Amino acid sequence: MKKSFGSSKNKNKEKKTPSKEAPAPQTWEEYMEEGVLLEEKGERYGTGDKARRYYEKAGDMYNKACKLNPEDSDCLYNFGRVLYILVDFTHSTCQKLSLLNASIVRFRSALHYDPDNTDTLFNLGQALTTHAEVVQDHEEDEEDGDGQDHRHGDEDNFQGSPEERAVLELLEAIKLFETCYSIQQRELYAAVQQASSKDNGVTEEKTEGSGEHEKQELSNSAGVLIDTLISASQALTSLAFLVDTVERSQTYYKQAKDRLEIALGVVNDKLLWPDEEEESSSSSKGKEKDAAAELLVEGEIEDVQPATKPISKFREAQSQNETVSRKEKICDIHLQYSTVLSSQTERSYQDTGKISEDLYDEALQHLDVVLRHQPRHVEALCDKGDLLGAWAQGLAALDQGADLSDSDIERFDSSSSITLGTSDVIAAEPSASSTDLRKSSRPVRTWQLFAFATRAFLSALEVEPQNTSILEKLGDIHWSRSLLTSPVALKNRSMLLNNASVYYRFAWESCRDGSTENVDEEQRMEILLSWAQVLRAIPGKEEEVLRVLKQWKRLGGTKEMLMELLEGNSGDILKEDFIEFALKRLHKGF
Numbered sequence: 001m002k003k004s005f006g007s008s009k010n011k012n013k014e015k016k017t018p019s020k021e022a023p024a025p026q027t028w029e030e031y032m033e034e035g036v037l038l039e040e041k042g043e044r045y046g047t048g049d050k051a052r053r054y055y056e057k058a059g060d061m062y063n064k065a066c067k068l069n070p071e072d073s074d075c076l077y078n079f080g081r082v083l084y085i086l087v088d089f090t091h092s093t094c095q096k097l098s099l100l101n102a103s104i105v106r107f108r109s110a111l112h113y114d115p116d117n118t119d120t121l122f123n124l125g126q127a128l129t130t131h132a133e134v135v136q137d138h139e140e141d142e143e144d145g146d147g148q149d150h151r152h153g154d155e156d157n158f159q160g161s162p163e164e165r166a167v168l169e170l171l172e173a174i175k176l177f178e179t180c181y182s183i184q185q186r187e188l189y190a191a192v193q194q195a196s197s198k199d200n201g202v203t204e205e206k207t208e209g210s211g212e213h214e215k216q217e218l219s220n221s222a223g224v225l226i227d228t229l230i231s232a233s234q235a236l237t238s239l240a241f242l243v244d245t246v247e248r249s250q251t252y253y254k255q256a257k258d259r260l261e262i263a264l265g266v267v268n269d270k271l272l273w274p275d276e277e278e279e280s281s282s283s284s285k286g287k288e289k290d291a292a293a294e295l296l297v298e299g300e301i302e303d304v305q306p307a308t309k310p311i312s313k314f315r316e317a318q319s320q321n322e323t324v325s326r327k328e329k330i331c332d333i334h335l336q337y338s339t340v341l342s343s344q345t346e347r348s349y350q351d352t353g354k355i356s357e358d359l360y361d362e363a364l365q366h367l368d369v370v371l372r373h374q375p376r377h378v379e380a381l382c383d384k385g386d387l388l389g390a391w392a393q394g395l396a397a398l399d400q401g402a403d404l405s406d407s408d409i410e411r412f413d414s415s416s417s418i419t420l421g422t423s424d425v426i427a428a429e430p431s432a433s434s435t436d437l438r439k440s441s442r443p444v445r446t447w448q449l450f451a452f453a454t455r456a457f458l459s460a461l462e463v464e465p466q467n468t469s470i471l472e473k474l475g476d477i478h479w480s481r482s483l484l485t486s487p488v489a490l491k492n493r494s495m496l497l498n499n500a501s502v503y504y505r506f507a508w509e510s511c512r513d514g515s516t517e518n519v520d521e522e523q524r525m526e527i528l529l530s531w532a533q534v535l536r537a538i539p540g541k542e543e544e545v546l547r548v549l550k551q552w553k554r555l556g557g558t559k560e561m562l563m564e565l566l567e568g569n570s571g572d573i574l575k576e577d578f579i580e581f582a583l584k585r586l587h588k589g590f
Contacts, residue, residue, distance in 0.1 A: 018358035021149040025061065029067040030077075035078060035196045047517050050091040058082050066106075073114035077123070080106030084127050091520030092135060100131045118180050123396045125176035129329045132166035132173070136242075150311035150553055163242055170239040175233035191218060192271055219325060221323035222272040226329050229263040230336045232256075237340045246351050253337035253347075256340045258327075273326045304492040305479075307502035308476075331370045335380060342387055355394040382470065388453035389477055393572060395446040396484060443486040450481045468519045471507035472527055475500045476573050477532055497538050500582055521556065528552040533578040549585060559586055 015528035025031045034059045042054035062079035068073060081410050083103035087096050107124035114120065136522075235257040240252035267270065348356040364387060370380040440448070454477055461470050478500035482493050489496070507527045512520040531549040535541040551555075566579045 009078070017468055020148070021569070025064070028065050028072075028498050029069070031061045032075060032078070035059075035065065035082075036188050039078075039082065047478045052086065055082055057088050057090070059086065063291055070109075071113055073110040073117065073120070073485070074108045074303055076110035076113070077120050080104070080110060080120075080127070081123055084130075086122065087130065088452065091522075098132055100127055102133065103127045104131065104207050116183055118224075118228075121176050121180035121183075122231065125173040125180065126231060126237065128169045128173040129231070129238065132169040133164050133237075133238060135169075136166050137481050146341050167239065167242055170242070171176035173235045174232060174239070177228055177235065181225065181232065184221070188218075188221045188225055188272075191221060196271070203506045218272050222266050222269070223325055223329055226266055227264045228334065229259045229266070229278070233259040233263075233336050233340060241343050249347055249351075253340060253344050257337070260333055260337050260340070263329075267326060267329050267333060274293070292502075304478075304495045304499065306495060307478075307499040307506075310461045310471070314351065327373050330379070331373055331377060334366040335383065338363045338370075338380075338383055338387070338465075341366070342383075342390075349394065351411075354392070355398070360387060360391045376463045376471075378460045378463050378467075381456050381463075383471070384471060385453045385456035385460065385477070387454060388474075389480070392446050392449035392453060393480060395449070396480070398442065404445050443484070446484065447481075447486060447488050448478060450484075450515060454481075466510050468507050468511045468523070468527075470518055471503050472523070475503035475507060475530060475534070478503065479530065479573065481582060482537070494538075497534055500534045501531065501538065502539075504534060507531075525555055525557055527556065528557075528580070529578075530573055532582070533574060536578060536581065546585065549582060553586065557586075559583065 011460050013286045024385060025034045025459065036060060038054050038058035042058060045051035045054065059079060059082040062075060066079055066163045083099050083106065086102075087099045087537060090096055090099070102129050104124065107120055107127060110120045111117065111124060126332045191323070236252050236256035236259065240256060241248045243252065250551045341359050343523055345356050345359045345363070348354070348359065364384065367380050367387070370377055371384070374380070378426060410476060454474070457470055457474050457477065461467065461474065478496045481489060482496035482500065483489075504527055508524070510516060511524055511527070514521070514524070528551055532545050532552065535545045536550060562583050564577055565574055566583070
């Protein structure tokens, strides 16, 4: 939350005389008030260049205010928070790091003058967590192109690796979140005690409307406390994945889950959400065991349907009252629970070389809780698609080329007519349990998981039909399915390749002019290479392959980029034989 300054009278006066240019700020108070006004304008635009420019101007006002009064904690906090917001407006890693370090410095200074400020504690923890995530792939001891280095605070002389620095930052962030939580918990407990005393008639009589206001204040405070617990869980999850030993990793994963269990207790506390009549999170969780049989939908394996132009089938959401906040917090908690478990599956595979299907199972159950509350929740749908796809990819790596039994082939041939709308994906009651699915052969299970992942992404696409990342994911998943060697995959290979090509084309069309938000040049080039790879696998598409590769080169593609991919950084999508092909064609000038 930002600190507000100035009177509403002055704001109204400026609106009445728009023809007169307002005088430039001169005093500390004027700089602060102007900064707050510019921030509010940035918030109204949300994203995009206009929002970015307003935030940059707000930062400039706070910077000038800080020069006039360098010891004011509110000014330092506001400046640090705007710098942190601006991180989301850049795709450059160097710029992200520079902004994060500048933000961290301001937050530290603000905390020096106001050590118990929960807003500052929370935001410094967030900035350190983000910094740790970004810095792992970049050496911070080197300066970037704009002449600024990536060091901050007391770690200026730190000589360790980026991973070691990230660990230290995450440990500090966790301490900050714990301190913040302790203060917030005490304040919330005191507020609950005060409200309870008033309800029992111990203190003065309530004025009209004051009771509702107090209840809303309790809910808001509880929501802030939950945010802190979720952020602590996020930092612990990142730390668990980074540390060397399996024992330490498991300890941090357990602590990450413990914070979420506390958050579930807060969200289910009737004293904090007294007017809520929704299904409680704990009852949702109780249903999850029954929902273990609902993990995956429909027992039969369908033929692949052709890709079509994505069109949103949803109207704009209606305005909702304040009681939605609890539902949103429930969703936030279960989303983070799924993230913890998803990270744990990756770490487990890294440590043991085995796929932890029980962890995948549990992670999906938490996403299903979110989707029961909010069936159009795009993040949950995409997380579900990613999780199912990763599970299928792991099984495929174990069992490529395995033979199927006659009964499996018969199941594949008994295709069923389906539609790929959200109502089918989300609301349909499944007819096969995850236990039954586990009894199937790995090729059957792999195909089924890929199919469900596809459905999840298609459901997300119905909500956001122009989302480049979802379109790219659909291209990726159809390409991955086309590489399977089971009979059902071979039977549908032509359709899978065509669908992959269509989705990559849609993804490229949605971002080719570079104006799409949150799509950087690297992602655009990745889409083109993936599209060219798919086209190369389709007979008769040789000219289209070269046309797409030429577009990739015009966008800035180089031999060095392909060589880097060839050295092992291409992931599961771009294959070595295609990269070698692209290198040869590049050498010949396409």
